[in-house]
Amino acid sequence: MGNIGEALKAALIAALVTFGLAFPIVALRTDTNLSNQLVLNQRSGLALALAGAAFAVRFVFALLYPAGFVRRAAKPRSEVPPHPYLRYLPRVGLALLLAFPFIALAVASAGGPGILKVVDTYGIQILIYVLLGLGLNIILGLAGLLDLGFVAFYAVGAYCTALLTTTYGFSFWIALPIAGIVAALWGVLISLPVLRLKGDYIAIVTLAFAEIVRLVLVNWVPVTGGYAGLSDIPKPTLFGYSLGPGPDSLWTALSIPYAPIYRLAFMYYLVLALALAAYFVTLRLRTLPVGRAWEALREDEIACRSLGINTVTTKLTAFAAGAFFGGLAGAFFAAHYSFVSPKSFEFLESAMIVAIVVLGGLGSMLGVAIAATAMVGGTELLRELGGLQAVFGSGFDPAQYRMLLFGLAMVVLMVLRPKGLVSTREPSVRLAARPTRGSPAHRPQPAE
Amino acid sequence: MRWQSEPLLVVDHLSMRFGGLVAVKDLSFQVGRGDITALIGPNGAGKTTVFNCITGFYKATSGRIALAHGAAATPDAVDVLTRSDRRRTYGKNPELFLLERMPDHEIAAQARVARTFQNIRLFPGMTVLENLIVAQHKTLMHASGWSIGGLLGLATYRAAERKALELARAWLEVVGLLDRADHPAGELPYGAQRRLEIARAMCTNPVLLCLDEPAAGLNNRESAELTKLLRGIRAQTGVSILLIEHDMSVVMDISDHVVVIEYGTKIADGTAESVKNDPRVIAAYLGVEDEDLAAADRVNADRAPAEEGRGS
Incomplete structure (x- = not known):
């Protein structure tokens, strides 16, 4: 228990700060009246109430934790073996992912939102971000190169697919790998000026690069259509059969009556396959010399050079590999929504992808998946929380506040877990058997 | 002389x-x-x-x-x-x-020519063993066919990796860090970090x-x-x-x-x-x-x- 005087002082400061912040934002509100004039509404009472709430919370907190948050000394990571049930997590996760359309069906039939919406926003959209996050995870998480312009590769993949399938009549299945390879080439291109730079400077150059790509998309109207974008991008087919309605579709051939969910489920499994491929390729790359060189580069570039690792090619391959997955995500995006425009490739998207990787824990692929689910799914979920109206009154529109709530959640998360959701790093190779709970922590294995 | x-x-x-x-x-x-x-x-x-x-x-x-x-x-x-x-x-x-x-x-x-540094430069977040495997980059890169063979899981790469592990194990034994092989290098005491840096340099076969x-x-x-x-x-x-x-x-x-x-x-x-x-x-x-x-x-x-x- 802390000193009451100290607590009162801290609470008073908190209340003053809150009032200072709340006064311009909350206390003065402009509305348009019926004759379309702006009128000023005074809501000083609300601001005072907020300040009072801050006072109370801070007072209680200062009494309970007089020393503030004291972080407990973290145990060395290697001494904390993972919980035995965690072993089943990948398998359970995979099963859930495979069964997702059926879960969505159950949700929809139980009176939730429509199945198309569930599969689209909570399935496909999240998985696109997982794919993007896995791409950036190679550049930022493994190689430690802060790329704030990852969306450029996404855009290159999307526009590449859009142009190849509409203007040149390529099939999606051919455009997909080409989009990945073209994005990888752009990754090499951007890495050339970045090679001589370090840390923050890389961030600035990549940010500028993404902006250049976006401005080209906006201004090169004859090719990209400018702000209008490119539309009517054909959806993927399966062995030449269309997956939509119509006489030449797969469903007609199989004599199954068409339902929109079939195509959507197909798209879901397609992006799931892409994300899983990215996952397994990254997993394999981590155990290869190139992947270990990426991580070594993140840890200490000078030591890398002293061991004969060419840091130029190492950075180059990291950008190329990450951009490849970004390009695949872009190709899928173009085919799924049948429409691309520069609006989808703004800086906010880059920030979102960086946030997913950082929040998940740099280098952790499981973290990327969880963070993408929480960030993309969470913001969508906040749109639908009508129940909050009971708390904040009927004028409360959760969709308007979702970014605020979301930002708050991120701040809290970063305070509580500064290294991200999944901060343990699984070594790419072990000499001893993996320690399990209850066994001696390290037990050298006899030589093979 | x-x-x-x-x-x-x-x-x-x-x-x-x-x-x-x-x-x-x-x-x-x-x-x-x-x-x-x-x-x-x-x-x-x-x-x-x-x-x-x-x-x-x-x-x-x-x-x-x-x-x-x-x-x-x-x-x-x-x-x-x-x-x-x-x-x-x-x-x-x-x-x-x-x-x-x-x-x-x-x-x-x-x-x-291998070197160590006045202020130790290990890869602190990677394990002791990984530090020694990274040092064998050139050999392993060659064996993995510049990652393509390794991605496909060719046996030549697996054999090369096994050899690299044996070399790392041998050097860990020399510097007395075998029982710390799977620990993050940054958690070792100072003297052990110095020895590990020497072992890492030796893994490049200088x-x-x-x-x-x-x-x-x-x-x-x-x-x-x-x-x-x-x-x-x-x-x-x-x-x-x-x-x-x-x-x-x-x-x-x-x-x-x-x-x-x-x-x-x-x-x-x-x-x-x-x-x-x-x-x-x-x-x-x-x-x-x-x-x-x-x-x-x-x-x-x-x-x-x-x-x-x-x-x-």
Whole structure:
């Protein structure tokens, strides 16, 4: 228990700060009246109430934790073996992912939102971000190169697919790998000026690069259509059969009556396959010399050079590999929504992808998946929380506040877990058997 | 003297200028094959600068640094390579390398010069074992077919990785870190980190191992262990060692050959015994100059009558 005087002082400061912040934002509100004039509404009472709430919370907190948050000394990571049930997590996760359309069906039939919406926003959209996050995870998480312009590769993949399938009549299945390879080439291109730079400077150059790509998309109207974008991008087919309605579709051939969910489920499994491929390729790359060189580069570039690792090619391959997955995500995006425009490739998207990787824990692929689910799914979920109206009154529109709530959640998360959701790093190779709970922590294995 | 009859590394007229500051001035010395050579000198003498020039982290302002694999190089062969614009010979014996023309990572990978750092530079977040596997990058990269064969899971890569693990395990045993193999390198105690850095450098299979103050921060017992370790490494692998060290007990104990530099120039070069008694070395280390000598005389003169006074 802390000193009451100290607590009162801290609470008073908190209340003053809150009032200072709340006064311009909350206390003065402009509305348009019926004759379309702006009128000023005074809501000083609300601001005072907020300040009072801050006072109370801070007072209680200062009494309970007089020393503030004291972080407990973290145990060395290697001494904390993972919980035995965690072993089943990948398998359970995979099963859930495979069964997702059926879960969505159950949700929809139980009176939730429509199945198309569930599969689209909570399935496909999240998985696109997982794919993007896995791409950036190679550049930022493994190689430690802060790329704030990852969306450029996404855009290159999307526009590449859009142009190849509409203007040149390529099939999606051919455009997909080409989009990945073209994005990888752009990754090499951007890495050339970045090679001589370090840390923050890389961030600035990549940010500028993404902006250049976006401005080209906006201004090169004859090719990209400018702000209008490119539309009517054909959806993927399966062995030449269309997956939509119509006489030449797969469903007609199989004599199954068409339902929109079939195509959507197909798209879901397609992006799931892409994300899983990215996952397994990254997993394999981590155990290869190139992947270990990426991580070594993140840890200490000078030591890398002293061991004969060419840091130029190492950075180059990291950008190329990450951009490849970004390009695949872009190709899928173009085919799924049948429409691309520069609006989808703004800086906010880059920030979102960086946030997913950082929040998940740099280098952790499981973290990327969880963070993408929480960030993309969470913001969508906040749109639908009508129940909050009971708390904040009927004028409360959760969709308007979702970014605020979301930002708050991120701040809290970063305070509580500064290294991200999944901060343990699984070594790419072990000499001893993996320690399990209850066994001696390290037990050298006899030589093979 | 092996550094004269069978030199591995020949440094000729090396100079390094940083703007107006001349850190190394016209320095020439040789490192004998299989020798332990110490590079010593007072603080700021330019020892680490010489190291950085040899390992390619600095581009020397002028001078030549020639390294020979295999037999000792004839001066003629070195001159022929110097006059050509190439960095190294291919398929010759001895294979010659002009280190001042090569970038740092090629010096490590091709000329096989490994180094450690004054302030330890491990990969702290990676495990001890991974540190040693990363050091075998070149071999493994080759075996993985520049990642393509490795991605497809070819057996040749798996065999190469198994071999790399065995080499790492052998070095872990030498430096006594086998039971810490799967721990993050950053969590090791200081002395163990120093040993791990040496093991990591040895995993690159070098012909010349450059150690920048390996005994810095070690206590007497640990220094003695380090001496034993370095001797053992040389006996086992035949690697030549070039080290910078301030701890004179280590230097005098271990070195076959000592090069002393001061203000970027060489002031003595020879066996540990001969260097120890060289008046210029003593002067450089104790900072004895004419004024100081005069001052010392005055102090002695003052003290003598005082003592006499007390005695009477």
